[in-house]
Amino acid sequence: MSSTPHSILRSTVFGRVIWACAGFVIIALVLLWSISGALVWHMDAQQRASILDSIAYAQEVYYGRGSEALIDEEIVEDGEPLWDDDLIYEVLEHEAQLVVLRDVDYEPVAGFPGLFADVGWQVTYLDHPEIDEPVRAHLALLRGGETITIGEFLPEGRAATLEFAMAMSFALVLIVLPLSLFTGYLLSRSVFNRIEGISQTAAAVAAGQINSRAPESDRYDEFDRLAGGINRMLDRLEALNANIEAVSVGVAHDLRTPLTNIGGRLELISRNRNDPEAVEAHLTAAEDYLAQILRIFDALLRLGEVEAGQREAAFEDVDLSQMTRDMAEAYAPIFEDANKSFQANIDDGAMIAGDRELLEQLLANLLENAVEHTRDAAQVTLSLQVDGKSIVVTVADDGPGISPANRGRIFERFYRADASRSTKGNGLGLSLVKAIADLHGATISLDAEVQGAVFKLVFPRRD
Template identity: 30%
Template sequence: MQTRLPAILRTTAFRQTLLSAALFALSSFVILAFVYAASAGMMLRRADAVVNEEVATLSERFDAGGIRAINRYILQRTVGGGADYLYLLVNPNGRSLSGNLITGLPDAQADDEGRVQFTYRRPRVLGTEDSEKDDRTARGRIIDLPSGYKLFVGVDVDEESSLVDRMFNTILAASALALALGVAGGIFISRRFVRRLDLINDVARSVRSGDLKQRAPRNHTGDELDELSENFNDMLDRVEALMHRMRQTGDSIAHDLRTPLTRMRSRLDEALREDGDLEAREQTLERAISDTDELLGIFNAILSLSRLESGESRKSIQPIDPADIAADLAELYEPVCEDEGLGFASEIERGMIVMGDRGLLSQALANILDNAVKYTPDGGAVTLRLRKNGEGRAEFSVTDTGPGIPDEDRSRVTQRFVRLDNSRTLPGSGLGLSLVQAIVDVHHGRFELGEGPGVSVDGRGPGLRASMCFPLKDEG
């Protein structure tokens, strides 16, 4: 049966902390190893320099008096065992002529310059308790003299060698301690990290089970988990708002579709009951077809909103002249306003280029004009303008003298299927302004509703000004 590591050891935080600790331990080991190598090298160089200095002195003695001068010098230096150096002079037969502390040449392999490092046993002094260890480390040079004589000159480096060994052991211990502390720190940090993640996961599980009121806790430190909690909560706020909107949308669809469906059914039933009156039956069927067209218009608007929100329409955005759109719609709606008993005026500024979809922008402006014509009473006026506003953007605006929209309702009317009480008796689906808002969002613009030119002709409101602002092409 395969055993699994404890959960805390399988967390990303623990693995990352352990990796950091391992890298820190490795880097510490490399740095300390460099210090060790430098220290050991310095010790060797110092010993070699001392030995070379003594070898130079002996060379001068040899040049002045030969083997006898060297032998006499060594005997003088080693009288009473107080010499700072290790000496050994041997004849061609290998017999020791003079020296101290060592009885034979070192067996260790010498390098090209005759340098050798070895372990020797220091003899105990009779009648004393020598507490020092017997085996010690020495370093020196073996020099070949004429006629087969050999000379060894060295120094005791046992203390330095022991110091270097202790330094190496300390390096290993420090690296192991750094790694152990890193593991302990990883466990500690991981526990804190995992506790905070568990709280966020608990909220996610609650939301998955249907409780949209839950929110991830924050400590307001601004760290990564706090930022994750903030974004997570913002997402939940968005989801909750969308779910609420979906429920409202469902209710609105049921309410707004029930009327035309009921009316259409009644008319079809009436057409079936017509006894031989072909003309009345045709009129009833024509009204039923009109109701069907109204339903299709609602569904087409819903599909258009879905395509806009999915980003599908962004593919057809290209440089266009907004003045052409304004001019075409002014020409189209001027006779419509005349038929409705309304005045119509247009003011169109040319010379601007925006990035947009001509069809979508035309549809958005037409929806605004439709609303203006629909809600402006007989004798009122509608004005269409296109200009560069104070922000340097292209601005479409439609102003009417209708009842307007109360300030507290202006943010709601751009939502799907939202219709104010005073508009329930008029034809429409409540999707016109929401479609305008979606089109403006696709074009990175801004849609605003404000008060119109003043009191409407029937005295019921200040009128309405609806504007769409879009960045010019040179703004990017």
């Protein structure tokens, strides 16, 4: 599937971007209005406190010295107890308080007649032909039914704060949110394309294209690490698939001959049923072929067991020096009978954690390989050297060695260097050697710099 805009808009990545952008705008709006509301509340609280102080002082003067004193001291402006419209401009300019004293009939006695309010707090407007600024006013009842109302124009900062909050709200919703969504779309498309490349690789592999690989860039970001991990997994799967094919071909090839021979022997038994000696000979030969088949399966089972790491739980301390010395003593007569020279050079103190039985199998396979595949009078050397934190075990001979064309495949299952596959063996010995080495954290290699076949094993030394 191609990375079309429609698929990006429906993707989980873009969905998360939408939620993130919406969440950002909502949080920003909440913070904006919380701060603005706190500022407006603070300004309103200061204004209410100022008006209440003026109301309290006016009541103190009124009840202490009467309404005349209140008018003379607190309300008269420019010598006039009743203010006219022109005085309001001065009050507005100087941000002074508005006051009106009314009698029992609610008729203005002093102050600005255009200020009206009910009992308590109220935001109102003046009865004035030109001024339409809102006023916060408080009406207090006095003795005998008279009332005094004191008010202040709402602070300019209050309106500016609310206007700023409103403008920022529109900006967040109409500018920041769409811009965030557009930016998120571009980022989502980049992420989506990276993910889509991996998805297409997975689909191709599922369709049978096992050689497909996920695209990687040189940034080595999290997508490259994911793609690299998938590619390494696919490399491993491809190698395992090739190994399975090789094993299948190898098993079929190696079983065909003994099975054919067993079938031939059964046919001969049928023909020679009246000749007990011939029947006995055919049965013996058939048993040998059957034993050869069982050895193949036994080697495969052991190889699978080792590669699965099932023997690792049985690891114990192994004196590799003493074990190697014992193996050398056991194989010295075999090399002598095969007319080959054998020498062992073994250092002391090589202790490792491992499975002694498997390690003996490893050395036995290498030594038997040297017995079977070297010329007469060949010189074979088994050595063990303790070098710092490593233990190096070498099995070497001075024969013609292994050709460069075959060196890269000698550890594959069922692989044998001779094209006719006529030599003794089933091609599993070196595969088992490598599997045992891997299980013990060792590396095995074939030294290409010297004459002959030189197998080198490097074990980590136990601290």
